[in-house]
Amino acid sequence: MKPVLKKPVSKRVLNVSRLVGAVGVAGSAVLVLSSPAFAHVSVQPEGTAAKGGYALVNFRVPNERDNASTTRLEVNFPADTPLSSVMPEKIEGWKITITKSKLAKPLEVHGRQISEAVSKVTWTAEDKGIEPGFVQQFPVSVGALPENADQIVFKAIQTYSNKEVVRWIEVPKEGAEEPENPAPVLALSAADDGHSHGASAEETSGESSEKSGDAEPAAATTEASDSSDGTDTTARVLGVVGIVVGAAGVAYGVLAGRRRATDAS
Template sequence: MKTSFILAAGLLAALNAQAHIVLEQRTAEAGSYYKATFMLTHGCDGSPTREVKVTLPEGFQRARPQPKPGWTLETQSEKLAKPYETHGKTITEDVRVVTWRGGPLLDAHYDELIIMGRLPATPGKIYFKVEQVCEKGRHDWVAIPEPGKTIRDYKEPAAELTLTPRAEPAAAPATVHKHE
Protein backbone atom coordinates (compact mmCIF):
# COMPACT_ATOMS: atom_id res chain seq x y z
CA MET A 1 0.00 0.00 0.00
CA LYS A 2 2.75 2.47 1.00
CA THR A 3 4.77 1.54 -2.11
CA SER A 4 1.73 2.13 -4.35
CA PHE A 5 1.22 5.57 -2.82
CA ILE A 6 4.88 6.49 -3.34
CA LEU A 7 4.77 5.29 -6.97
CA ALA A 8 1.54 7.21 -7.61
CA ALA A 9 2.99 10.38 -6.04
CA GLY A 10 6.13 10.02 -8.18
CA LEU A 11 4.06 9.56 -11.34
CA LEU A 12 1.97 12.65 -10.52
CA ALA A 13 5.13 14.70 -9.92
CA ALA A 14 6.58 13.53 -13.26
CA LEU A 15 3.36 14.39 -15.11
CA ASN A 16 3.22 17.79 -13.39
CA ALA A 17 6.82 18.51 -14.40
CA GLN A 18 5.95 17.67 -18.01
CA ALA A 19 2.89 19.95 -17.96
CA HIS A 20 5.19 22.98 -18.25
CA ILE A 21 7.40 24.22 -21.06
CA VAL A 22 10.74 22.77 -20.02
CA LEU A 23 14.21 22.34 -21.47
CA GLU A 24 15.12 18.95 -22.90
CA GLN A 25 18.62 19.13 -21.32
CA ARG A 26 18.32 20.67 -17.86
CA THR A 27 22.03 20.84 -17.01
CA ALA A 28 24.95 22.25 -18.99
CA GLU A 29 28.51 23.37 -18.43
CA ALA A 30 28.86 27.06 -17.53
CA GLY A 31 30.44 29.10 -20.33
CA SER A 32 29.74 26.47 -22.99
CA TYR A 33 27.65 26.71 -26.13
CA TYR A 34 24.23 25.22 -25.53
CA LYS A 35 21.29 24.11 -27.65
CA ALA A 36 18.24 25.18 -25.63
CA THR A 37 15.44 22.86 -26.79
CA PHE A 38 12.09 23.96 -25.36
CA MET A 39 9.53 21.13 -25.26
CA LEU A 40 5.91 22.20 -25.88
CA THR A 41 3.69 19.45 -24.56
CA HIS A 42 0.25 21.09 -24.59
CA GLY A 43 -1.81 24.16 -25.47
CA CYS A 44 -4.10 26.16 -23.17
CA ASP A 45 -6.93 24.01 -21.79
CA GLY A 46 -7.45 22.36 -25.18
CA SER A 47 -6.77 25.48 -27.27
CA PRO A 48 -3.94 25.38 -29.90
CA THR A 49 -0.70 27.35 -29.39
CA ARG A 50 -0.22 30.29 -31.79
CA GLU A 51 2.82 32.06 -30.28
CA VAL A 52 5.79 31.28 -28.04
CA LYS A 53 8.01 34.09 -26.73
CA VAL A 54 11.26 33.29 -24.90
CA THR A 55 13.06 35.92 -22.82
CA LEU A 56 16.71 34.93 -22.49
CA PRO A 57 18.45 35.02 -19.12
CA GLU A 58 21.12 37.61 -18.34
CA GLY A 59 24.49 36.48 -19.71
CA PHE A 60 23.08 34.23 -22.48
CA GLN A 61 25.11 35.34 -25.52
CA ARG A 62 24.97 35.08 -29.32
CA ALA A 63 21.46 33.60 -29.45
CA ARG A 64 20.67 31.89 -32.75
CA PRO A 65 17.06 30.62 -32.94
CA GLN A 66 16.11 27.80 -35.30
CA PRO A 67 13.39 28.72 -37.84
CA LYS A 68 10.35 26.44 -37.85
CA PRO A 69 8.25 25.77 -40.97
CA GLY A 70 4.78 27.31 -40.63
CA TRP A 71 5.97 29.82 -38.03
CA THR A 72 7.44 33.32 -38.37
CA LEU A 73 10.51 34.07 -36.29
CA GLU A 74 11.31 37.40 -34.68
CA THR A 75 14.24 38.43 -32.51
CA GLN A 76 14.49 41.49 -30.31
CA SER A 77 17.92 42.86 -29.44
CA GLU A 78 18.82 45.18 -26.57
CA LYS A 79 21.84 47.20 -25.55
CA LEU A 80 23.88 45.23 -23.02
CA ALA A 81 24.70 46.60 -19.57
CA LYS A 82 28.03 44.78 -19.83
CA PRO A 83 29.49 44.36 -23.36
CA TYR A 84 31.53 41.24 -24.13
CA GLU A 85 34.30 40.25 -26.55
CA THR A 86 33.99 37.50 -29.13
CA HIS A 87 36.16 36.75 -32.17
CA GLY A 88 38.00 40.06 -31.73
CA LYS A 89 34.81 42.14 -31.67
CA THR A 90 33.14 43.99 -28.81
CA ILE A 91 29.44 43.12 -28.65
CA THR A 92 27.34 45.93 -27.17
CA GLU A 93 23.89 44.69 -28.27
CA ASP A 94 22.54 41.14 -28.31
CA VAL A 95 19.33 39.14 -28.80
CA ARG A 96 17.26 39.15 -25.58
CA VAL A 97 13.86 37.91 -26.82
CA VAL A 98 12.92 35.29 -29.44
CA THR A 99 9.31 34.90 -30.66
CA TRP A 100 7.76 32.24 -32.91
CA ARG A 101 4.26 32.98 -34.30
CA GLY A 102 2.12 30.74 -36.47
CA GLY A 103 1.25 27.14 -36.26
CA PRO A 104 -1.15 26.42 -34.85
CA LEU A 105 0.21 23.65 -32.65
CA LEU A 106 -2.80 21.62 -31.55
CA ASP A 107 -3.19 20.87 -27.85
CA ALA A 108 -2.92 17.13 -28.57
CA HIS A 109 0.43 17.55 -30.38
CA TYR A 110 4.03 17.99 -29.24
CA ASP A 111 6.80 20.15 -30.68
CA GLU A 112 10.18 21.69 -29.89
CA LEU A 113 11.62 25.16 -30.36
CA ILE A 114 15.39 25.64 -30.36
CA ILE A 115 17.80 28.47 -29.56
CA MET A 116 21.59 28.02 -29.73
CA GLY A 117 23.81 30.31 -27.69
CA ARG A 118 26.62 30.67 -25.19
CA LEU A 119 25.85 30.26 -21.48
CA PRO A 120 27.03 32.51 -18.65
CA ALA A 121 30.42 31.49 -17.20
CA THR A 122 29.24 31.33 -13.57
CA PRO A 123 27.77 28.02 -12.28
CA GLY A 124 24.28 28.11 -10.76
CA LYS A 125 20.70 28.20 -11.99
CA ILE A 126 19.39 30.40 -14.80
CA TYR A 127 15.82 30.77 -16.03
CA PHE A 128 14.26 31.25 -19.45
CA LYS A 129 10.88 33.03 -19.21
CA VAL A 130 8.42 31.62 -21.76
CA GLU A 131 5.07 33.11 -22.76
CA GLN A 132 2.71 30.71 -24.55
CA VAL A 133 -0.23 32.36 -26.35
CA CYS A 134 -3.06 30.15 -27.59
CA GLU A 135 -6.14 30.78 -29.72
CA LYS A 136 -8.02 30.99 -26.42
CA GLY A 137 -5.98 31.73 -23.33
CA ARG A 138 -2.30 31.79 -22.45
CA HIS A 139 0.32 30.48 -20.05
CA ASP A 140 3.08 32.71 -18.70
CA TRP A 141 5.86 30.32 -17.66
CA VAL A 142 7.79 33.11 -15.92
CA ALA A 143 7.90 32.34 -12.17
CA ILE A 144 11.46 32.25 -10.82
CA PRO A 145 11.81 30.52 -7.44
CA GLU A 146 12.44 32.62 -4.37
CA PRO A 147 15.18 31.44 -1.98
CA GLY A 148 14.18 28.16 -0.33
CA LYS A 149 11.68 27.23 -3.07
CA THR A 150 11.93 25.22 -6.29
CA ILE A 151 10.15 25.39 -9.63
CA ARG A 152 7.76 22.70 -8.33
CA ASP A 153 6.36 25.29 -5.91
CA TYR A 154 4.91 27.35 -8.79
CA LYS A 155 1.98 26.82 -11.13
CA GLU A 156 3.74 28.38 -14.15
CA PRO A 157 7.51 28.21 -13.53
CA ALA A 158 10.15 29.53 -15.92
CA ALA A 159 12.28 26.90 -17.73
CA GLU A 160 15.20 26.14 -15.40
CA LEU A 161 18.77 25.31 -16.44
CA THR A 162 21.49 24.31 -13.96
CA LEU A 163 24.97 25.45 -14.97
CA THR A 164 27.72 23.16 -13.71
CA PRO A 165 31.38 24.19 -13.22
CA ARG A 166 33.57 23.93 -16.31
CA ALA A 167 35.56 20.74 -16.48
CA GLU A 168 39.27 21.30 -16.18
CA PRO A 169 41.18 20.11 -19.25
CA ALA A 170 43.18 16.99 -18.62
CA ALA A 171 46.84 17.71 -17.93
CA ALA A 172 49.22 16.60 -20.63
CA PRO A 173 51.33 13.63 -19.58
CA ALA A 174 54.78 14.53 -18.38
CA THR A 175 57.50 13.94 -20.95
CA VAL A 176 60.62 12.23 -19.72
CA HIS A 177 63.85 13.20 -21.46
CA LYS A 178 66.94 11.08 -21.14
CA HIS A 179 70.32 12.69 -21.47
CA GLU A 180 73.21 10.49 -22.29
Protein backbone atom coordinates (compact mmCIF):
# COMPACT_ATOMS: atom_id res chain seq x y z
CA MET A 1 0.00 0.00 0.00
CA LYS A 2 1.45 3.28 -1.11
CA PRO A 3 1.73 5.96 1.51
CA VAL A 4 -0.54 8.96 1.02
CA LEU A 5 1.51 12.04 0.39
CA LYS A 6 0.09 15.30 1.66
CA LYS A 7 0.19 18.15 -0.78
CA PRO A 8 2.39 20.91 0.59
CA VAL A 9 0.63 24.12 1.41
CA SER A 10 2.16 27.07 -0.39
CA LYS A 11 3.53 29.93 1.58
CA ARG A 12 1.15 32.22 -0.25
CA VAL A 13 -1.85 30.36 1.22
CA LEU A 14 -0.31 30.53 4.68
CA ASN A 15 0.35 34.24 4.38
CA VAL A 16 -3.19 34.91 3.17
CA SER A 17 -4.60 32.86 6.05
CA ARG A 18 -2.54 34.82 8.54
CA LEU A 19 -3.67 38.08 6.96
CA VAL A 20 -7.34 37.08 7.12
CA GLY A 21 -6.89 36.00 10.74
CA ALA A 22 -5.28 39.31 11.65
CA VAL A 23 -8.07 41.25 9.96
CA GLY A 24 -10.65 39.16 11.82
CA VAL A 25 -9.03 39.87 15.18
CA ALA A 26 -8.79 43.58 14.37
CA GLY A 27 -12.45 43.66 13.34
CA SER A 28 -13.60 41.98 16.55
CA ALA A 29 -11.50 44.42 18.57
CA VAL A 30 -13.23 47.35 16.87
CA LEU A 31 -16.61 45.85 17.70
CA VAL A 32 -15.66 45.37 21.33
CA LEU A 33 -14.19 48.86 21.70
CA SER A 34 -17.10 50.54 19.94
CA SER A 35 -19.74 48.92 22.15
CA PRO A 36 -21.03 51.06 25.06
CA ALA A 37 -19.45 50.26 28.42
CA PHE A 38 -22.50 50.59 30.69
CA ALA A 39 -25.68 52.13 29.32
CA HIS A 40 -27.96 53.33 32.10
CA VAL A 41 -30.42 56.09 32.95
CA SER A 42 -28.51 59.35 33.43
CA VAL A 43 -29.17 63.09 33.77
CA GLN A 44 -27.32 65.98 32.12
CA PRO A 45 -28.06 69.72 32.03
CA GLU A 46 -28.32 71.79 28.89
CA GLY A 47 -25.51 74.21 29.60
CA THR A 48 -24.76 74.46 33.32
CA ALA A 49 -26.70 73.69 36.48
CA ALA A 50 -25.55 76.41 38.88
CA LYS A 51 -26.27 76.36 42.59
CA GLY A 52 -29.24 78.57 43.45
CA GLY A 53 -30.28 78.89 39.82
CA TYR A 54 -32.60 77.18 37.35
CA ALA A 55 -31.68 74.65 34.68
CA LEU A 56 -33.12 72.49 31.92
CA VAL A 57 -32.01 68.91 32.47
CA ASN A 58 -32.42 65.83 30.29
CA PHE A 59 -33.01 62.36 31.69
CA ARG A 60 -31.41 60.07 29.10
CA VAL A 61 -32.94 56.58 28.89
CA PRO A 62 -31.39 53.93 26.60
CA ASN A 63 -33.13 50.65 25.87
CA GLU A 64 -30.85 47.85 27.06
CA ARG A 65 -33.03 44.95 25.91
CA ASP A 66 -33.21 43.28 22.49
CA ASN A 67 -36.70 41.82 22.89
CA ALA A 68 -38.65 44.53 24.77
CA SER A 69 -39.38 48.26 24.70
CA THR A 70 -39.16 50.73 27.56
CA THR A 71 -42.73 51.78 28.28
CA ARG A 72 -42.42 53.63 31.60
CA LEU A 73 -39.96 55.87 33.41
CA GLU A 74 -40.35 57.05 36.99
CA VAL A 75 -37.98 59.69 38.38
CA ASN A 76 -38.07 60.40 42.11
CA PHE A 77 -36.95 63.81 43.39
CA PRO A 78 -35.03 63.91 46.69
CA ALA A 79 -36.92 65.03 49.76
CA ASP A 80 -33.81 66.47 51.46
CA THR A 81 -33.30 69.00 48.65
CA PRO A 82 -36.85 69.79 47.43
CA LEU A 83 -37.26 71.86 44.28
CA SER A 84 -39.94 74.53 44.22
CA SER A 85 -40.28 74.37 40.43
CA VAL A 86 -40.39 71.15 38.35
CA MET A 87 -41.87 71.48 34.85
CA PRO A 88 -41.45 68.59 32.39
CA GLU A 89 -41.71 69.28 28.67
CA LYS A 90 -44.43 67.52 26.71
CA ILE A 91 -43.22 64.60 24.60
CA GLU A 92 -45.30 63.16 21.79
CA GLY A 93 -46.40 59.61 22.55
CA TRP A 94 -45.88 59.88 26.32
CA LYS A 95 -48.31 60.62 29.15
CA ILE A 96 -46.79 62.63 32.01
CA THR A 97 -47.94 62.32 35.62
CA ILE A 98 -46.66 64.70 38.30
CA THR A 99 -46.85 63.66 41.95
CA LYS A 100 -46.52 66.21 44.77
CA SER A 101 -45.89 65.62 48.46
CA LYS A 102 -46.10 67.81 51.55
CA LEU A 103 -42.83 69.15 52.86
CA ALA A 104 -41.70 68.59 56.42
CA LYS A 105 -40.29 72.12 56.35
CA PRO A 106 -41.94 74.70 54.04
CA LEU A 107 -39.79 76.50 51.48
CA GLU A 108 -39.69 80.27 51.13
CA VAL A 109 -39.54 81.27 47.46
CA HIS A 110 -39.81 84.90 46.35
CA GLY A 111 -41.31 85.88 49.69
CA ARG A 112 -43.99 83.18 49.85
CA GLN A 113 -44.22 79.87 51.67
CA ILE A 114 -44.43 76.61 49.71
CA SER A 115 -45.71 73.64 51.69
CA GLU A 116 -45.52 70.99 48.95
CA ALA A 117 -43.16 70.10 46.11
CA VAL A 118 -42.87 67.61 43.27
CA SER A 119 -41.69 64.26 44.56
CA LYS A 120 -42.04 62.17 41.41
CA VAL A 121 -42.52 62.52 37.65
CA THR A 122 -43.72 59.52 35.64
CA TRP A 123 -43.68 59.10 31.86
CA THR A 124 -45.90 56.34 30.44
CA ALA A 125 -45.74 55.37 26.77
CA GLU A 126 -48.98 55.71 24.83
CA ASP A 127 -47.51 53.97 21.79
CA LYS A 128 -44.42 51.75 21.33
CA GLY A 129 -42.19 53.52 23.82
CA ILE A 130 -38.41 53.26 23.46
CA GLU A 131 -37.78 50.36 21.10
CA PRO A 132 -34.63 48.18 21.14
CA GLY A 133 -31.61 50.04 19.79
CA PHE A 134 -32.99 53.50 20.60
CA VAL A 135 -32.58 56.12 23.31
CA GLN A 136 -35.02 58.77 24.56
CA GLN A 137 -34.45 62.05 26.41
CA PHE A 138 -36.98 63.42 28.89
CA PRO A 139 -36.42 67.17 29.45
CA VAL A 140 -37.43 68.85 32.70
CA SER A 141 -37.00 72.46 33.87
CA VAL A 142 -35.97 72.49 37.54
CA GLY A 143 -35.11 75.05 40.22
CA ALA A 144 -34.20 76.66 42.34
CA LEU A 145 -31.25 74.32 42.72
CA PRO A 146 -29.86 73.95 46.26
CA GLU A 147 -27.04 76.28 47.25
CA ASN A 148 -25.51 74.01 49.91
CA ALA A 149 -25.05 70.85 47.81
CA ASP A 150 -22.64 69.79 45.06
CA GLN A 151 -25.01 67.35 43.43
CA ILE A 152 -28.57 66.05 43.32
CA VAL A 153 -29.30 62.32 43.21
CA PHE A 154 -32.45 61.20 41.40
CA LYS A 155 -33.65 57.62 41.77
CA ALA A 156 -35.18 56.26 38.56
CA ILE A 157 -37.25 53.16 37.78
CA GLN A 158 -37.36 51.84 34.21
CA THR A 159 -40.13 49.45 33.13
CA TYR A 160 -40.12 47.32 29.97
CA SER A 161 -42.98 45.99 27.87
CA ASN A 162 -42.30 42.46 29.16
CA LYS A 163 -42.99 43.72 32.74
CA GLU A 164 -39.30 43.72 33.68
CA VAL A 165 -38.41 46.51 36.13
CA VAL A 166 -34.90 47.95 36.53
CA ARG A 167 -34.29 50.18 39.54
CA TRP A 168 -31.56 52.77 39.02
CA ILE A 169 -31.34 53.69 42.70
CA GLU A 170 -27.80 52.90 43.89
CA VAL A 171 -25.95 56.06 44.95
CA PRO A 172 -22.41 56.23 43.48
CA LYS A 173 -19.68 56.83 46.06
CA GLU A 174 -16.56 58.85 45.40
CA GLY A 175 -13.46 56.68 45.02
CA ALA A 176 -15.49 53.48 44.64
CA GLU A 177 -16.41 51.50 41.55
CA GLU A 178 -19.63 52.41 39.81
CA PRO A 179 -22.51 50.31 41.17
CA GLU A 180 -24.41 47.92 38.94
CA ASN A 181 -27.54 50.10 38.86
CA PRO A 182 -26.35 53.67 39.54
CA ALA A 183 -28.86 56.42 40.19
CA PRO A 184 -28.78 59.49 37.91
CA VAL A 185 -26.63 62.23 39.47
CA LEU A 186 -26.80 65.91 38.51
CA ALA A 187 -23.54 67.74 39.28
CA LEU A 188 -24.00 71.37 40.36
CA SER A 189 -21.56 74.11 39.39
CA ALA A 190 -20.59 77.16 41.42
CA ALA A 191 -23.33 79.74 41.88
CA ASP A 192 -23.45 82.61 39.38
CA ASP A 193 -23.51 86.16 40.73
CA GLY A 194 -27.13 87.13 41.07
CA HIS A 195 -28.12 83.63 39.82
CA SER A 196 -27.97 84.84 36.21
CA HIS A 197 -29.35 82.64 33.44
CA GLY A 198 -26.72 82.04 30.74
CA ALA A 199 -24.48 85.10 31.25
CA SER A 200 -20.87 84.00 31.66
CA ALA A 201 -18.09 85.85 33.44
CA GLU A 202 -16.34 86.50 30.12
CA GLU A 203 -19.45 88.12 28.66
CA THR A 204 -19.89 90.28 31.74
CA SER A 205 -16.24 91.38 31.51
CA GLY A 206 -16.67 92.21 27.82
CA GLU A 207 -19.76 94.31 28.51
CA SER A 208 -17.95 96.27 31.24
CA SER A 209 -15.03 96.98 28.91
CA GLU A 210 -17.33 98.26 26.14
CA LYS A 211 -19.17 100.54 28.57
CA SER A 212 -15.90 102.04 29.81
CA GLY A 213 -14.68 102.61 26.24
CA ASP A 214 -11.77 100.17 26.55
CA ALA A 215 -11.75 97.84 23.52
CA GLU A 216 -8.48 96.04 24.30
CA PRO A 217 -10.02 93.11 26.28
CA ALA A 218 -12.40 92.38 23.38
CA ALA A 219 -9.50 92.41 20.93
CA ALA A 220 -7.51 90.07 23.15
CA THR A 221 -10.47 87.69 23.29
CA THR A 222 -10.72 87.71 19.48
CA GLU A 223 -7.00 86.97 19.13
CA ALA A 224 -7.28 84.09 21.61
CA SER A 225 -10.26 82.72 19.70
CA ASP A 226 -8.35 82.91 16.39
CA SER A 227 -5.38 81.15 17.97
CA SER A 228 -7.64 78.43 19.34
CA ASP A 229 -9.28 77.95 15.93
CA GLY A 230 -5.86 77.69 14.30
CA THR A 231 -4.74 75.08 16.83
CA ASP A 232 -7.91 73.04 16.27
CA THR A 233 -7.42 73.17 12.47
CA THR A 234 -3.79 72.07 12.77
CA ALA A 235 -4.80 69.19 15.03
CA ARG A 236 -7.43 68.04 12.54
CA VAL A 237 -4.98 68.18 9.63
CA LEU A 238 -2.37 66.21 11.57
CA GLY A 239 -5.00 63.66 12.51
CA VAL A 240 -6.04 63.12 8.88
CA VAL A 241 -2.40 62.86 7.81
CA GLY A 242 -1.79 60.26 10.51
CA ILE A 243 -4.73 58.17 9.32
CA VAL A 244 -3.56 58.33 5.69
CA VAL A 245 0.00 57.39 6.64
CA GLY A 246 -1.23 54.50 8.77
CA ALA A 247 -3.42 53.17 5.94
CA ALA A 248 -0.52 53.44 3.52
CA GLY A 249 1.70 51.50 5.93
CA VAL A 250 -0.83 48.69 6.19
CA ALA A 251 -1.22 48.52 2.41
CA TYR A 252 2.56 48.47 1.93
CA GLY A 253 2.91 45.67 4.47
CA VAL A 254 0.27 43.56 2.70
CA LEU A 255 1.88 44.08 -0.74
CA ALA A 256 5.34 43.30 0.64
CA GLY A 257 4.05 40.09 2.17
CA ARG A 258 2.51 39.05 -1.14
CA ARG A 259 5.76 39.76 -3.00
CA ARG A 260 7.78 37.69 -0.54
CA ALA A 261 5.27 34.84 -0.88
CA THR A 262 5.50 35.01 -4.71
CA ASP A 263 9.31 35.01 -4.66
CA ALA A 264 9.44 32.10 -2.23
CA SER A 265 7.03 30.02 -4.32
